[in-house]
Amino acid sequence: MPPLKRSDLYTLETYAVERDAFRARVLAHKKRRKLHLGPHITLLFEDRLTIQYQIQEMLRIERIFEPDAIQDELDAYNPLIPSGRDLRATMLVEYPDMEERARELARLGGIEHRVRIEIEGHGRATTFADEDMPRSADDKTAAVHFLRFAFEPAQIDALRAGASLAVAIDDPRMPLRVEPDADTRRALLDDFA
Incomplete structure (x- = not known):
């Protein structure tokens, strides 16, 4: 996917008019x-x-309209757009209770490095966590992480041919494995160029 440019963005004035419709479209997406x-x-x-x-x-929130400041935002966020050979995800560690959240973030230190995408018969995609900056300390993890899953061409071909896909956390502190439903799987496959 090509990176976003300033010309792809709404001006603040246009966004104020289009925001409700755009937001509804994005939330459905x-x-x-x-x-x-x-x-x-x-x-x-x-x-x-x-x-x-x-x-x-x-x-909108920061009332940013200067070209250089807009470019700074583009430079910060464009690395989260898939390249066509990978998937990129924001990982949220969610605990509504503040005390439980603090306790669990401490218990789950480094969990972001244990997230995997498995491709039936073709191993795992390579996971990179928080490439822009570390978000965890040795004694705790953060509530938000940015992950990149790099795929080999043969893995992408296998997925396109129907190989199953699973997302897992390979860690005894929180062993989880989920296969996305057909709709989510299609959305993810669309990210490959």
């Missing part, structure tokens, strides 16, 4: 791209539309 690995871990697989929404909201 995100439903197909969201995968709950369990009650406390969710992956949102990003693409050009989800990232445009994030940028538009940031520009």
Whole structure:
């Protein structure tokens, strides 16, 4: 997927008019791209539309309209758009209770490095966590991580040919494995060029 450019974005004025309709479209789109690995871990697989929404909201909230500042936002968010050979996801570690969240984030230190995508008969995609900056300390993890799953061409071909796909956490502290439904699987396959 090509990176976003300034010309792809709404101006603040246009976004104010279009926001409700655009937001509804993005939220419907995100439903197909969201995968709950369990009650406390969710992956949102990003693409050009989800990232445009994030940028538009940031520009709106911060009232950013200067070209250089807009470019800074594009530079920060464009790395979250899949390249055509990978999938990119925001990983959310969600505990509504503050005390439980603090306790679990401490218990799950490094969990972001244990998330896997398995391709039937073709091993695992290579996982990279938080390439932009570390978000965990030795004694705890963060509530939000950015993951990139790099695929070999043969793995992509196998998925296109119908091989099953599973997302797993390979860690005894939270062993989880989920196969996306057909709708989510199709959305993810669309990310490969």
